[in-house]
Amino acid sequence: MRNIEVSNRIQGLIDELYRNDPPVEIERACLLTESYKQTENQPMVIRRARAFEKIMNEMTLVIRPNELIVGNFAVSPRGVQLFPEFSNKWLEDEFDSINKRTGDRFFISDESKKILREVFKYWDGKTTQELATQYMYSETITAMDVGAFTVGNYYFNGVGHISVDYRKVLQIGFKGIIAEAATALVALDKGDPDAVKKSHFYESVIISANAVVNYAKRFAKLAQIEAAKETNNQRKQELLQIAKNCENVPENPARNFWEACQSFWFIQAAIQIESNGHSISPGRFDQYMFPYYEACVINGTMSEEQAQELLDCLWVKLNDVNKIRDEASTKGFGGYPMFQNLIVGGQTVCGRDATNPLSYACLTASAHVKLPQPSISIRVWNKTPQSLMEKAAEVTRIGLGMPAWYNDEVIIPALENRGVSLNDARDYCIIGCVEPQVGGKTEGWHDAAFFNMLKVLEVTLNNGMDGHVKVGLETGDLTSFQSYNELEKAYRKQMEWFVKLLVNADNAVDVAHGERAPLPFLSCMVDNCIAKGKTLQEGGAQYNFTGPQGVGVANVGDALMAIKTLVFEQKKLTLTQLKEVLGNNFGHGKTCAVDSTTGTQQTDLEALVAQVVQQILAQTNKSETYKAQTNNNDSTEGEYIRQMLINGAPKYGNDLDEADDIAREAALIYCTEVQRYKNPRGGCFQPGLYPVSANVPMGLVCGATPDGRLAGQPLAEGVSPISGYDKNGPTAALNSVAKLDHHIASNGTLLNQKFHPSALSGQEGLANLAALVRGYFDHKGMHVQFNVIDRETLRKAQQDPERYKNLVVRVAGYSAHFVSLDKSIQDDIISRTEQLF
Template sequence: MIEKGFSQPTDRIVRLKNQILNARPFVESERAVLVTEAYKETEGLSAIMRRAKAAEKIFNNLPVTIREDELIVGSITKNPRSTEICPEFSFDWVENEFDTMASRVADPFEIPKDTAADLHEAFKYWPGNTTSDYADSLMSKEAKDCIANGVFTVGNYFYGGVGHVCVDYGKILKIGFRGIIEEAVKAMDAMDRMDPSYIKKQQFYEAIIITYNAAINFAHRYAAKADELAKAESNPTRKQELQQIAKNCAHVPEYPASNFWEACQSFWFVQSMLQIESSGHSISPGRFDQYMYPYLEADKSISREAAQELIDCIWVKLNDVNKTRDEVSAQAFAGYAVFQNLCVGGQTADGLDATNDVSYMCMEAVAHTKLPAPSFSVRVWQGTPDAFLFRATEVVRLGFGVPAMYNDEVIIPSLQNRGVSLADARDYGIVGCVEPQAIHKTEGWHDAAFFNVAKVLEITLNNGKNGTTQLGPVTGEMTNWHSLDDFYAAFEAQMAYFVKYLVEADNCVDIAHAEKAPLPFQSAMVDDCIGRGTSVQEGGALYNFTGPQAFGVADTGDSVYAMKKFVFDEKKISMADLKEALDANFGQPVGAKAASAIGEDLTEDQVYAAVRKVLNNNNSMDVSSLKDQVYRTLETNKSGATPSKYEDIRRMLDSAPSFGNDIDEVDMIARKCAQIYCMEVQKYTNPRGGQFQAGIYPVSANVLFGKDVAALPDGRPAKAPLADGVSPRQGKDINGPTAAANSVAKLDHFIASNGTLYNQKFLPSALAGDTGILNFTSVVRSYFDHKGMHVQFNVIDRQTLIDAQREPEKHNDLVVRVAGYSAQFVVLAKEVQDDIISRTEQNLTASC
């Protein structure tokens, strides 16, 4: 039976939601000042004790804020949707943007002058003392060159704390923080003092005890604040709410939750304190329905409506968490993304269907709040009830880009293949964008790097060069290739070279976090750190991985197929002509606007300098090629025509069948190109003793890092966005949603066990009525039957997006799926908006 519609949110939820939508994000300085003071006071102590003392100072002194109408309390910042700074990881980029962060293209934050002054003073302590400084000192010149030339970036953990974790929320609900302290004391008392590891483990346990006592005090400070507000409150209803909030915070999370409201409050304290301890994003609630449902079921005093409002309040609080990044990274993560992935459905550890009332209430919360966070996900397997999938589809057609859907039949065996037990694999959750992990037992280092497969293709086509720089190994000029085998030999050699330095760079950052910034609060909630006496960052988790993700797979596959078809098979284009066309960017004037603007009355060097500046210091083209392009551009401006030779070649290449249309010959090439990356990555291990595992997902980096890639043999001009995740190139999947999904399913999702990301965009009419829901769920079931791992949807028409781009003030509440997350459309950079607009609009027919 298909349900009809959703209930209306309460007035409270509408007001809380509007606080988020209307908030002006600020940078705040309190945490930065407190952590700096703590580090100055703890010179000479071990890293883990310094972290404990820093957490203690922050939890004891961070301002306590209870916002109007809140039922669930605990705020990281004074202002809604604002951010604190964590200078122990990196800081100089913040100072460099004091005057520009409020006006930058992506994710602007205001920094008041007094805040900037406080941060400037705090930052004086940190040069040479950050994790990023240490990681940089460990990294080779070759690895840094790869980063500087756009092959990969490890900026996520280089600039911030380690996130991408799902801790044991259910354990805290059962035993409370006091129970964690008792576990640490018991483990410390049981140690043999003659054991060589005694002192280091003892320091770890002491750090947990210090941190968790301070965390208990943090909650008690909220109890006192709520009590203070209650005494001054004249509205009897709000007074009673504040009194109950005070009681809740006095009891949880110190002790086990005794009812559903306390369980919700305890959950939120854990979530917010994890964010306070470090700046790692993608701290994900995991299987929320599984650990919350027992408290709802047992609480006979709460109505369904009251329980729903509490879950709605949690949804709003998840949107209050924010994070600032440097200007370039902000473009890659555009939309104030924090990636708190909350997952429902799927199966239990013993293989039974896990769907419960909270699973459905979470879907209701999406409809009530209509906000970007959390990154809401559902797990689907052969035992998923039709009613659950139908309800999830109803949420999809609301148009907020959620839920993303994950296939148990692929993810569970892929985790088992990495050494995860069957029970733990069945109990997986999703963290960050799309990354599966055995919840509260894994340090996955997901999102450890962005790796640009299309850039490696470009470098392969240029015999290891990026412009005039010999960046990779010499593997032969493309004009000397006589078959596709020659290309693959060169491509695999380049891939091996660049993955080697990707691994080195990731391991340098990994070591820096282990030695300078272990996290005792987080570690105590991850198995089996207490048992092993070791922090998460030093290898205390049961499962340890590093997961760098690739993008540009479809661009690479289509390019290789185009070479196969037109150069090697049909011989319609010579390799020499192809190279000339690529070097000329198909005659398209990358710098046309610049050239026409500056005119032709300048010297050659002045023209070159001006265009180089406009091209934003693009290093993918050598000086002579760029000058040639400028002259062609100027000639084009005179004649009004693009050189026909290059345009004819581009049109031919662009006419080749593309990945995304269920054509085996094309799809198998894309599969092979992705496998080359994945298989190379999995050869390596990390400092925590775990394996590297590949993922294929881009956040929104396909737009940003497309700027680093020159023209490709699929007809794509230089600097254009790349395909996102495992999705086909924008506009190239022309045979309908089933054909597109069949192509994506042919990729080896089992080997890409760090996650794959597939975006589809549907017209709203495609999901209309019961017929639309039935057709849509059939497409999802078919894709998953063909062993696709993940799919997510935008249900919106192109004109609505264009209207929102033109008149953002009228579309403030328009939420869209960007990549592994949703965001307000109007806050995205225009180029990211354009990328979403350009995605193929699919429809559904009976034949689907």
């Protein structure tokens, strides 16, 4: 790849960014609380706008050395601000442990703790989390307590998961948006029953947009002050230009590529300051930014190298955005992820190829900085140029786990099926991990919950019980089922129950955000909010969805396949035997640990037992012979049955129709149930099938299962096969995954594959990867992403993290520095099947 090395400027910015663990800063929390105390009797949307205004007017500004794009979220690099209006009790409980975490560590001073304890007192009983809890049924809370699902993402934080209309701000500036809101305010019909409420919204938009304009002008003044003190002439001129840029944008339309980059960043930073929702995704950056790139680079007023350095600076800046999550959530979101998805390629609204020179420059920027953000992606259709495919493959080969690849031929019709117009569907981007969205027109509530599909099966096998707690329906004792169809029917009933509780939880959180945390600034950049006079939280967007994702497709599919094959067809195992071995964890005790040397999960007996079992299975398939040689030992008998479940039935991921069809049906049972429901914003629920990294903690709450999984082991991630079960190579695995109905899972599906670096060597390796993706997409797969790294390197990184501190890997729908991850997530990545062509 050309120009693979970064400039000294970019390397310096990167080094500064990762010099220390990120600190917790309290400025926003203090300013917010002070404002709320001053606006007690005002409408909530006005209170939100006034608080945002105070923060933007008074927060400390910083221009870091050699920056070309300015605008800070916190004073320290990667520092985090706090958002007590959403939740705060968990943080106070974890004050003394956040710097001791095994992953996602933060520093907080004793003085900050003291101040925050006082600040948090004001918010007692006033948070969105507390209100949402009041709107949940007791059965819903019980289901969350046992791990059937979690809505922690929005339960504790702001919503996020959106791509705003960056193009509009670049074209008309916030002056144009203010004028639009002011015109709507003047034109209000005072006879409209919602006139007063609408007027409050318009006023809040004007206040919020003006606050961002003032924020930019504060930077203009700061840049002038720093320029006056600067002795290096080149840096002085840069600061003076930064001052000019900030004086013009984002108030006014951008006049060139530098101003467009600066305006984009002010939008990105301000959204994060208003609310701490992650996945604020740049979307189709190569489309809305290209006119400015073209005007400067193609027409010669800026060199290609200068434009690339601006992009590189912006890419580094995107890694400055950070947030703190409760420790439990970090198990599902490990590695400081912010999920700022930026996508290139695809097609235009007219159905023509959208690839342009900026598409390539964006991929080059990711190759230069080698950082987790932005989470770069590529849209592929049958007219995607081979040169773009191979450019993306070059970046993949670097080993960052990026770009992720998305299939227009599946996603566009999937969105149309949800009521999105053809032109808008063609203009989709990706939000966060893998979620398709029409940027600037959608409040998608993606990633609304992690739903533990395997837990629902476990509850089914235990007649509605989780241990001694009744959490589901009584659908029949496992030993009473006379056919596979009876078992599947029970699973469907159990799924109906838990999805209904999931919907209650999601809608409770949705309503709480609408009542206590409307976001006027974010709303002003999404179509129809101003036209309707409504915030996003009230249903102001053109398209409104709620997208919870199912986790454990492969586990449920393989578990059902094993029961169908071994119990009901081959009759090698009885339901009584199955119930017994599941209840005692196949004789391995109650818990499992991860072997750091192999990346596989074991108990003390497992290694020895597995060795014995494999020797015996190699000699005979007769259980009588096995039992004679093991003297009926409970542990080895349990392990024998476990190996039978693993090796005696077809497995998803090997291009075997009988196993793949069961997995497909397992996914459809969840998806068809989810899509039946509506949300409070007038939209519908749409299912997804992806886990972020929640497959690891979700496995901890599941006992042993008929796929041969021991209690506590991770679930399979995304729609990927269970690690090690896909034995027929990468093409077979892709063929299996493509058999799922990706169109119905319109909130996104996620497939990880891991390749040894040698598989992608040379031009042939790049061409092979491009061909693999095209073949998978021809079979109607939705998404795929690749880790290109060998297992030995990952093990070395675990043992010597300082040496490998810059190693970036794909976790799930995002990439992260490997050494920042909790060990359980590291082990899950190590254990994934390593493919060769």
